[in-house]
Amino acid sequence: MKHAAFLPRHALQILLDALSGEGYRVVGPRVRDGAILYEELRDVADLPAGWRDEQQPGQYRLERTDTQRSFAWAHGPQGIKPLVFRPRESLWRVHRSADGRMAFSASIPQDPPLAVIGARACDLAALELQDRHFLESIRDPSYAAHRAGLFIVAVHCTHPASTCFCVSTGDGPRAGKGFDLALSELDEGYLIEVGSERGAHIARMLPLQLSSDEQREQAEAEIAHAAALQTRQLPGTNLRDSLFANLDHPRWREVAERCLSCGNCTSVCPTCFCHAEQDLPSLDGQSAEHVRQWDSCFSEGHSTIHGIVIRAETGQRYRQWLTHKLGSWHDQYGRSGCVGCGRCITWCPVGIDLTEEARAICGPNGEGAT
Amino acid sequence: MNPYLPREAEIVERIQETPTVFTLRLRLTDGQPYGFEAGQFNMLYLHGVGEVPISIVAGGEADGLLTHTIRAVGRVTRGMMALRAGERIGLRGPFGRGWPLAAAEGREVVVVTGGLGCAPSVSIIHHILRHRERYGRLTILQGVKHADDLIWRTQYEAWSRQPEVRVLLVADVASPGWQGAVGRVTALFDRIELDAAHAIAMLCGPEGMMLASAAALEQLGLAAGDIYLSMERNMQCAVGHCGHCQFGARFVCRDGPVFAWPDIRDLLGVRGF
Known part of the structure; x- marks a missing residue:
């Protein structure tokens, strides 16, 4: 943050306007239905100033605070994943003419590029993993289209929830990379860092001032404080071997007695990539749209082949989720699939804590006490 | 290249192997070349219903037809069994890694x-x-x-x-x-x-x-x-x-x-x- 400039609080609107002026549709955090969601944002007055989120296993509540700050909260149920890997999206359409001939046409997204304000470090780490999944081996055209246009304004996290453990995964609370601009929120305004050429282009449109030593120290101290506040942690950064050595651990059956197999955890996880394809025929039978939508390894259909359900039991599904997320991700993408956001803990209706389950199965040091 | 987009294929011949197993011999209508390795599979699409992965029995021979032998077990395959020669389906592929035929040489x-x-x-x-x-x-x-x-x-x-x-x-x-x-x-x-x-x-x-x-x-x-x-x-x-x-x-x-x-x-x- 050595070279961070200062943006006065009232000038944040200029950033929104600059992004709009460059053709971006701006989305940012707003309070809706009792949660903080990324929605269209035209006016900084719509930011969740004076709100913070109280998160516990199985619990999420917004509370009023007396702060002027707009980003004094951890995160809502969704990060930025839905902006690039859409919950539901058309892949292609087919038209069948009277003589039975079929014409297929790809559905390539046409919507304007998005700029997101307030992305968190955990979600940027997750985005990097999603990029690898959807772009590296075989390029996903829809994801690529959304991703190419995405402009990211990160805000370093200063108010982690009790369910957060990004320090333990090494992904936060500071947003280290993957952003165009990054902000540190102070009472009087923002420190702003540039992370890309596009970010520099936008920054040149802002009424930036020199930041003071005190401001930079304050910002650093708040990020360090956010790290120190976190109490949860995983019992190791690579649990692959101990998880796969414990496929018959009694804990899988025990957690299955609590788990509802509802799929909330996978729906809020910023790295989960599973999706199902579905064909939607028109009423006249002449055309059909082929769509994909998010799927979950907790659903019965996820593992079904010609009438056989490979994971019929909840314990097998929880084991699939945990051995993949914390285990086989290492082989697939060189790191754990968990970025420590803790959303799966908060949004689990029965409050199952992934860190606790990992510790029960892998032992306190992650070395697989069987 | 869009990996999700099927091509159109015409059913040239249909063979009922058993009451639930049938074979479709297909011609890609776009005339573009098609190559595959033994052991790979295609995704076959039935209009308005969906896709299924089906292994490739044969293809690329003199007649240029692709052969798939399918068991009718789900919505897509049961619907496909009702198709007749001359009807069309979607096809994309080939996908996956096939059999180690090079490694098997001399053995x-x-x-x-x-x-x-x-x-x-x-x-x-x-x-x-x-x-x-x-x-x-x-x-x-x-x-x-x-x-x-x-x-x-x-x-x-x-x-x-x-x-x-x-x-x-x-x-x-x-x-x-x-x-x-x-x-x-x-x-x-x-x-x-x-x-x-x-x-x-x-x-x-x-x-x-x-x-x-x-x-x-x-x-x-x-x-x-x-x-x-x-x-x-x-x-x-x-x-x-x-x-x-x-x-x-x-x-x-x-x-x-x-x-x-x-x-x-x-x-x-x-x-x-």
């Missing part, structure tokens, strides 16, 4: 299949018979639950008449006139000679059958790394994106469906994977 090849596992393996047999001089003895072991489930009887007879080819058929339940053995496919391993040090095995069928066969082949002296298996899991995208086919760290659609036995033996047979 004796054992093909062990169960049920409709014979379909993904036909391409091995075709390839070896087309390049007979490159391979040693070919042994084909095919097991079925009921003798009436056996398809391609005349094909097996024709193969068995080729030089250096042995065909052994076995059924759990025989029917009148059944000339093959009775029992499980693993019962056949006692009846074949094998130069285990120079053999390579390719397996396709139910997982229990493949597990038992891999164990039996190791007992006969085959190195684990010379045993290959074709896996089956829920596949929707076929390009390693949708996540359904994950088997541990592997995406069966992209990293398989053919795997070397040592690469999957840790999880094969573990319920729930």
Whole structure:
């Protein structure tokens, strides 16, 4: 943050306007239905100033605070994943003419590029993993289209929830990379860092001032404080071997007695990539749209082949989720699939804590006490 | 290139193999070339219903037709069975990694299949018979639950008449006139000679059958790394994106469906994977 400039609080609107002026549709955090969601944002007055989120296993509540700050909260149920890997999206359409001939046409997204304000470090780490999944081996055209246009304004996290453990995964609370601009929120305004050429282009449109030593120290101290506040942690950064050595651990059956197999955890996880394809025929039978939508390894259909359900039991599904997320991700993408956001803990209706389950199965040091 | 977008294919010929198994011979209508490796699969699309992964039995021969043999077990395949010659479906592919035919050159090849596992393996047999001089003895072991489930009887007879080819058929339940053995496919391993040090095995069928066969082949002296298996899991995208086919760290659609036995033996047979 050595070279961070200062943006006065009232000038944040200029950033929104600059992004709009460059053709971006701006989305940012707003309070809706009792949660903080990324929605269209035209006016900084719509930011969740004076709100913070109280998160516990199985619990999420917004509370009023007396702060002027707009980003004094951890995160809502969704990060930025839905902006690039859409919950539901058309892949292609087919038209069948009277003589039975079929014409297929790809559905390539046409919507304007998005700029997101307030992305968190955990979600940027997750985005990097999603990029690898959807772009590296075989390029996903829809994801690529959304991703190419995405402009990211990160805000370093200063108010982690009790369910957060990004320090333990090494992904936060500071947003280290993957952003165009990054902000540190102070009472009087923002420190702003540039992370890309596009970010520099936008920054040149802002009424930036020199930041003071005190401001930079304050910002650093708040990020360090956010790290120190976190109490949860995983019992190791690579649990692959101990998880796969414990496929018959009694804990899988025990957690299955609590788990509802509802799929909330996978729906809020910023790295989960599973999706199902579905064909939607028109009423006249002449055309059909082929769509994909998010799927979950907790659903019965996820593992079904010609009438056989490979994971019929909840314990097998929880084991699939945990051995993949914390285990086989290492082989697939060189790191754990968990970025420590803790959303799966908060949004689990029965409050199952992934860190606790990992510790029960892998032992306190992650070395697989069987 | 859009990996999700199907091409149109016309059904040129349709063959009912058994009451629930049928074969479609397809012509791609766009006239663009199509190549595949033995053991790969296509995604076949039925209008308004959806896609299914189906192994490629044959293709690219003189008539340019692609052959798929399909069992009607779900919404898509049951609907497809009702199609007639002249009707159209969607097709995209080929996908996945196929059989190790290059590694098998100069060696004796054992093909062990169960049920409709014979379909993904036909391409091995075709390839070896087309390049007979490159391979040693070919042994084909095919097991079925009921003798009436056996398809391609005349094909097996024709193969068995080729030089250096042995065909052994076995059924759990025989029917009148059944000339093959009775029992499980693993019962056949006692009846074949094998130069285990120079053999390579390719397996396709139910997982229990493949597990038992891999164990039996190791007992006969085959190195684990010379045993290959074709896996089956829920596949929707076929390009390693949708996540359904994950088997541990592997995406069966992209990293398989053919795997070397040592690469999957840790999880094969573990319920729930």
